[in-house]
Amino acid sequence: MGVSKTEAFTQADVIIAKYAKALAHPARIAILRILLERRSCICGDIVEELPLSQSTVSQHLKELKEAGLIKGDVEGKKVCYCIDEKVWKEAQQLLQVLFADYTPCGTSCC
Amino acid sequence: MGVSKTEAFTQADVIIAKYAKALAHPARIAILRILLERRSCICGDIVEELPLSQSTVSQHLKELKEAGLIKGDVEGKKVCYCIDEKVWKEAQQLLQVLFADYTPCGTSCC
């Protein structure tokens, strides 16, 4: 996105934005849902479930992996992905806290 | 981001991705935090709080507004922004449900 001023923001904001970015595409949400459902950790069956090419799915998987939300294990010639519990819960917590920070204002504002 | 195949995914996934995308930049997280803190609905004070130009902040505000998370009221020559309670809570709910869907798998997977 051209010249993101990452260094100008708090670490917390950068991290939460990173997780949000990983979730910022319907294909990646769909991938995560598949991973959530088939807890048995599938791999390239994901490609068959989605209307995207193998390379595109691979790219989305890479982004999820780079954000830390998922991890992949090589099992023979297949690769098995699953959600990384620790990171998943951290993201959940950070977002939860952010959203919970809201308290409705009185009649004075919008 | 070049040719997003929005139509190929479920409505739910598109919506959740939309909210995530709104949160996918540290500057927008920072803006939301300001709005969460000063519940009194500030406007261009945001510009002074952030290390970004007025036009850039205005652009981020526009994106948050387009996602529905915030709304802006014109008050004289100033514009007053605040969080849209209804949308905020919807986003919170959708993300919460997604994250809560996780159940740790046994020893069989990664």
Added chain:
DNA sequence: CCTTATGATCGTAAATTTACGATTATAATT
């Protein structure tokens, strides 16, 4: 009416994203 302040919009440059086909690397199979 003219000036000033506020904030949106325009135009632009640079980086990034999304998507795909083609290629490559690796492991399993024959």
Added chain:
DNA sequence: AATTATAATCGTAAATTTACGATCATAAGG
């Protein structure tokens, strides 16, 4: 060893994002 299947990576086109200065529109104040 040759073939096959799986998935990563490369290369590329098109769209989008981020950031900024400059400009525009509007409302308040003089």
